[in-house]
Amino acid sequence: MEPTAIDHLDAAKSSITLSLDAGLYPADVVYGAAYVFIDRAYVLLDRAGTATKPSGRLLVHLRGKEALDEAGLEALAGEFGNELLSQALRRKVVKQNHKLIEDITAQAIAGAAGGILPTDFLQGEDDGMDFLDDPLGIAVPWEDKFQKADKTDEPSEN
Numbered sequence: 078m079e080p081t082a083i084d085h086l087d088a089a090k091s092s093i094t095l096s097l098d099a100g101l102y103p104a105d106v107v108y109g110a111a112y113v114f115i116d117r118a119y120v121l122l123d124r125a126g127t128a129t130k131p132s133g134r135l136l137v138h139l140r141g142k143e144a145l146d147e148a149g150l151e152a153l154a155g156e157f158g159n160e161l162l163s164q165a166l167r168r169k170v171v172k173q174n175h176k177l178i179e180d181i182t183a184q185a186i187a188g189a190a191g192g193i194l195p196t197d198f199l200q201g202e203d204d205g206m207d208f209l210d211d212p213l214g215i216a217v218p219w220e221d222k223f224q225k226a227d228k229t230d231e232p233s234e235n
């Protein structure tokens with residue numbers, strides 16, 4: 078049997094059922110493809126066979142949200158097959174590059190939070206500053222910074 082085949086087509090109900098090889102398309106690939114189609118069609122995922130004797134096939138039931146004829150349903154099935162391939166490729170790229178993606182994401186989050194990157198600790202350079210140093214005067218209390226003029230400038234009340 079083919080990896081992807083039209084199992085049932087009903088133009089009167091605008092529905093089509095696809096049968097997929099479960100070994101060829103992992104569940105997350107099928108979920109990703111189904112998610113792309115939820116704006117155009119109602120999607121139901123099922124496994125072929127029975128609970129005691131499952132087959133190695135997945136069933137994807139697509140019912141158009143708008144009326145579709147037989148050609149429209151076949152086009153929808155073809156687009157779903159293309160999306161399955163796209164999701165499978167995306168999954169493969171993510172698996173191959175997951176370490177790089179994690180490193181870039183960690184650096185982006187640390188940079189956005191103003192944190193120090195782990196590589197900064199490994200350099201071992203001492204900048205000679207203490208955590209109590211305040212060269213920009215940021216830690217000056219508000220009262221000291223905006224204190225009114227000394228009372229000696231005011232005229233005395235004698």
